[in-house]
Amino acid sequence: MLFSPNNLFLRRLPGRLKYVFLRFGLHNLLGWIFFPMFWLSRMTQLGAWVARHRQVPFNDFPSAVFNYQKRYELYKFVLEREKLDGPISYLEFGVAAGDSFRWWAAQNQHPDSRFHGFDTFTGLPEDWGLFKKGDMSTGKQIPEMNDARCQFYAGLFQQTLPSFLRSTPLTHRRVIHLDADLFTATLYVLTSLHPYLQSGDILLFDEFNVPTHEFSAFTDYCRSFYVQTEVLAAVNNYYQVAFRVL
Numbered sequence: 001m002l003f004s005p006n007n008l009f010l011r012r013l014p015g016r017l018k019y020v021f022l023r024f025g026l027h028n029l030l031g032w033i034f035f036p037m038f039w040l041s042r043m044t045q046l047g048a049w050v051a052r053h054r055q056v057p058f059n060d061f062p063s064a065v066f067n068y069q070k071r072y073e074l075y076k077f078v079l080e081r082e083k084l085d086g087p088i089s090y091l092e093f094g095v096a097a098g099d100s101f102r103w104w105a106a107q108n109q110h111p112d113s114r115f116h117g118f119d120t121f122t123g124l125p126e127d128w129g130l131f132k133k134g135d136m137s138t139g140k141q142i143p144e145m146n147d148a149r150c151q152f153y154a155g156l157f158q159q160t161l162p163s164f165l166r167s168t169p170l171t172h173r174r175v176i177h178l179d180a181d182l183f184t185a186t187l188y189v190l191t192s193l194h195p196y197l198q199s200g201d202i203l204l205f206d207e208f209n210v211p212t213h214e215f216s217a218f219t220d221y222c223r224s225f226y227v228q229t230e231v232l233a234a235v236n237n238y239y240q241v242a243f244r245v246l
């Protein structure tokens with residue numbers, strides 16, 4: 001049988017291919033197809049993921065028009081459905097000028113809530129699609145908030161998050177807003193926060209359907225840590241997605 005596990009030719013084929021690839025440096029010939037193949041592979045995974053997650057309590061899919069303001073409808077839905085008007089520990093990764101951060105601090109007025117915003121405030125630390133390193137910089141300007149519950153941490157997450165987690169107890173229900181766009185930043189945050197996440201916590205993504213970035217970070221994280229989640233809401237064809245940790 002051709003596809004039998006006892007077929008010696010098939011069992012040896014991956015090893016042979018690897019030998020040829022490494023021995024003859026085929027990366028020199030094939031390097032140019034790396035990104036299209038990688039994108040196609042992750043896009044196929046995203047397509048399969050979307051097909052499995054069509055039944056979502058709040059979902060605009062398929063939506064012909066992209067409307068960034070819809071993310072506020074998603075936040076409102078999640079806030080009401082999950083009763084997030086009580087004390088929360090809100091952590092936002094990727095704050096920039098503070099648009100989404102301000103929304104959450106204004107909507108949740110509980111005096112015990114705490115709002116923590118993380119950003120370089122000097123822009124993206126690496127290229128992201130058509131955006132270049134340094135884009136989205138606020139020129140080190142931190143959003144002005146007239147609210148003692150809010151604090152900002154300037155620098156790379158990779159530098160600010162470890163000491164934050166050592167010194168700050170996340171006592172209330174956690175709402176984690178991932179809006180850093182990048183695979184590296186998103187994966188770093190998810191894996192760092194993993195020991196602190198509990199069932200019922202909320203994860204919000206702002207660019208979820210970018211197959212090689214937030215989507216890849218989320219799926220790699222969930223696979224590696226055996227994390228189960230439930231999709232609560234999605235807008236703009238899964239560009240913004242909200243999850244509850246199970």
Ligand SMILES: C[S@@+](CC[C@H](N)C(=O)[O-])C[C@H]1O[C@@H](n2cnc3c(N)ncnc32)[C@H](O)[C@@H]1O
Pocket residue numbers: 093094095096097098099100101118119120121122123124125136137155156157158179180181182185
């Ligand atoms: C799309 S913007 C955030 C937008 C904001 N949440 C809003 O609602 O307008 C993405 C931000 O992520 C930040 N960022 C990306 N990777 C980072 C990292 N590793 N450490 C710190 N900040 C990062 C960038 O500096 C940028 O300001």
